[in-house]
């Protein structure tokens with residue numbers, strides 16, 4: 001899949017739209033998708049109506065990523081889904097994709 005991608009391509013590629021919510025760190029509207037690998041990925045809509053991973057554009061997460069990348073964290077599941085969990089709904093411990 002080539003990102004940014006329109007919704008139709010995402011669906012064809014095996015992504016399932018779940019819900020929207022605001023990024024806890026920057027307040028942007030996030031579209032949560034279940035990825036083909038069964039993870040939860042946060043995406044944002046571009047001005048052209050296409051979707052791109054919020055990890056690529058969130059200023060708060062970018063700085064967090066930079067901080068962790070210089071630390072001991074390994075590649076991969078750096079961001080627990082609780083970063084995006086709605087208030088009072090933090091039981092889902094599934095990992096989310098850090099890139100795609």
Ligand SMILES: [Zn+2]
Nearest residue numbers: 023025026058
């Ligand atoms: Zn954000």
